[in-house]
Amino acid sequence: MNNHWSEYWKQGHITSFGDAFKMNYQGEIKALWQHFSRSLDEHSKVLDIGTGNGAVIELIQAVSQHECVGIDLARINDEVTKNIKGHFISHVSAEKMPFKNAEFDTVISQFALEYSDVDLSLNEIYRVLKSKGKIHLVCHHESSIIVKPNRKILESGLAVKENVLTDLKALVNELINNKSSNLYKEKIEQFISSFQSLEKVSLEATNFPAFYQFITENKNVDFEQAYKLFESELELLLLRLNELKQAAENTEKLLHKIRNTQYYSEVVVTDLRDSSNGLIAVVISAEKCSGVLN
Numbered sequence: 001m002n003n004h005w006s007e008y009w010k011q012g013h014i015t016s017f018g019d020a021f022k023m024n025y026q027g028e029i030k031a032l033w034q035h036f037s038r039s040l041d042e043h044s045k046v047l048d049i050g051t052g053n054g055a056v057i058e059l060i061q062a063v064s065q066h067e068c069v070g071i072d073l074a075r076i077n078d079e080v081t082k083n084i085k086g087h088f089i090s091h092v093s094a095e096k097m098p099f100k101n102a103e104f105d106t107v108i109s110q111f112a113l114e115y116s117d118v119d120l121s122l123n124e125i126y127r128v129l130k131s132k133g134k135i136h137l138v139c140h141h142e143s144s145i146i147v148k149p150n151r152k153i154l155e156s157g158l159a160v161k162e163n164v165l166t167d168l169k170a171l172v173n174e175l176i177n178n179k180s181s182n183l184y185k186e187k188i189e190q191f192i193s194s195f196q197s198l199e200k201v202s203l204e205a206t207n208f209p210a211f212y213q214f215i216t217e218n219k220n221v222d223f224e225q226a227y228k229l230f231e232s233e234l235e236l237l238l239l240r241l242n243e244l245k246q247a248a249e250n251t252e253k254l255l256h257k258i259r260n261t262q263y264y265s266e267v268v269v270t271d272l273r274d275s276s277n278g279l280i281a282v283v284i285s286a287e288k289c290s291g292v293l294n
């Protein structure tokens with residue numbers, strides 16, 4: 001994973017959904033974490049893996065006071081987390097954590113643990129949990145209302161990269177040299193019109209149609225610079241969406257490992273759904289069985 005999450009958190013977002021949640025998660029996600037917080041003994045020691053800018057810790061602390069630690073492989077933005085009650089540590093991976101054995105009452109994670117190497121991270125979680133400690137994980141699912149549309153955007157983005165980027169670059173070169181033969185425009189327009197209804201929405205999310213319109217309708221543009229920016233943003237989008245797709249696939253492995261080792265008991269898996277019954281995530285909770293590793 002490159003450092004794109006560090007760049008993202010630096011922008012000051014509180015959640016991983018950008019401007020969709022300006023203050024913090026709302027609705028079902030907020031209710032889930034606040035219910036969970038109330039279920040803990042007061043002043044429990046809680047570890048949040050892949051905490052980002054601490055959204056989940058903030059939700060938890062709003063209803064009941066605990067001793068929270070948030071870690072992330074990326075750089076956490078202190079300007080955001082200084083207002084949240086917790087201890088935040090950047091550049092710590094779930095696979096190797098700087099904590100003593102049996103330090104935490106509970107380990108939580110939202111849309112993060114499934115990005116890790118779960119063979120290693122689950123061993124680490126087991127190590128840092130107290131006997132009978134709890135895990136509570138909110139994980140991406142391949143058919144959730146978050147992952148499914150993003151998989152479509154990924155497919156459209158890959159189609160742009162593989163089928164039409166060379167034509168776009170050739171068109172940009174013509175525009176730089178004040179020429180326009182229509183050959184590349186026709187190819188690109190054909191590509192865009194081959195996308196129908198719902199697929200069109202995914203294509204638009206890659207920004208390709210808007211970029212094409214921008215360069216063909218404006219004259220005083222630094223075309224080379226604009227193209228470079230578009231290309232690097234497309235690469236970043238593909239990287240992020242590919243990671244999301246793989247993380248969602250990894251949830252199955254995570255669940256399989258929790259269910260099929262002797263490390264955990266009381267394994268409960270539930271669907272987190274929105275008011276229209278759309279699947280938001282799967283929630284995995286379990287209790288540490290003592291004395292298996294040490």
Ligand SMILES: C[S@@+](CC[C@H](N)C(=O)[O-])C[C@H]1O[C@@H](n2cnc3c(N)ncnc32)[C@H](O)[C@@H]1O
Binds near residue numbers: 006052
């Ligand atoms: C989708 S964001 C979720 C952030 C936060 N939990 C939330 O719900 O808003 C995923 C986070 O997991 C972090 N992450 C990915 N792999 C990790 C790993 N192996 N160890 C620790 N953190 C990791 C990323 O840096 C990123 O900040």
